[in-house]
Amino acid sequence: MAQPPAFADREWHPQPTDHQPRRPSGLPLWAHSLAMAVLAAVGMAIVVRVAIHSVRGFRLDQRMMDSLTASPSGWARILDVLTTVTDATVALCLLGCVVVALVQRRWSVAVAAAVLIAGANVSTQVLKYQVLDSVGGRNTLPSGHTTVGLSLALAAVIVSPYRWRPVVVPGAAVIATFIGAGTVAGHWHRPGDVLAAGMVCLGWAAVALTIAGLLQRGTPSRPVVKGLPTAALGGVLLAGLIFVLIGVRPSYGMIDMPLAVVTLGLIGVMCAIVIGWVSVAADRRLR
Secondary structure, rough: OOOOOHHOOOOOOOOOOOOOOOOOOOOOOHHHHHHHHHHHHHHHHHHHHHHHHHEEEEEEHHHHHHHHEHHHHHHHHHHHHHHOOHHHHHHHHHHHHHHHHHHHOOOHHHHHHHHHHHHHHHHHHHHHHHOOOEEOOOOOOOHHHHHHHHHHHHHHHHOOOOOOOHHHHHHHHHHHHHHHHHHHHHOOOHHHHHHHHHHHHHHHHHHHHHHHHHHOOOOOOOOOOOOOHHHHHHHHHHHHHHHHOOOEEEEOHHHHHHHHHHHHHHHHHHHHHHHHHHHHHHHHHHO
16 A cells, blocks of 8 residues: 655645735834934934024024025915914814724724824924023924924824825825925024924824834734835925925025025935834834
8 A cells, every 4th residue: 555655744834925914024113112202302402402502503593594595486385385284274184184094993093193293283382482492582493384294294104004105105205395394495494493393293203103002902914015215205305396396496596505405405304214214113013
């Protein structure tokens, strides 16, 4: 009688394929949140020390703002966007983010979005009017408009389904960068005000991600969306191109060109890092 092959009694396990969900790798959510919180605190301390607690730093911040200008038609287009930033807009967008999360039955993400938007915007108002003082007189740091734009952008990234993130992330970067840089080009805020608002939003994003991680059950088991930091950078670059097309220019031509590029570059890098980082952490660690 023929004997069965030697391997017949071995237990067979299916091998993973490219079509099966892959568990995300990388840092745990608590490590992302801790690193975000540390960077936000250190970044805010540096910006405050340089931009509003130092006479030399304040003058440089003012000079950076003055290096940019916009044509009348360009400023009208920027103003069209900035004037949409109202309490009603914030409330409506907050409601929209929560509804999107609840429709997906992602209760933890709905709470996180609400905490992020409310916490960031309340903190900015308290810091600006109750806590911080400037050597230049009336304090304008952090920028309220930038806080609104960036906090809503981050909330949209967090609540969006993972299949939508390749579109949501660059769109969020365009909006946040346009609003932040627009306040500088229109001489509403100095660059330090915008960078400080970015640190406020990053800090509250760390809090929101931590809350979502504690409330959710399990970790995601699905394909990881690749290229999100690159998508965020692409959105920032697109916002810069829009600025050029609508007429944002160095105030005194080539003389101000280097400083104008540095000014917009700092704001763009900040938005790309914050949005890209939060998008990666949310995609890999939130359900």
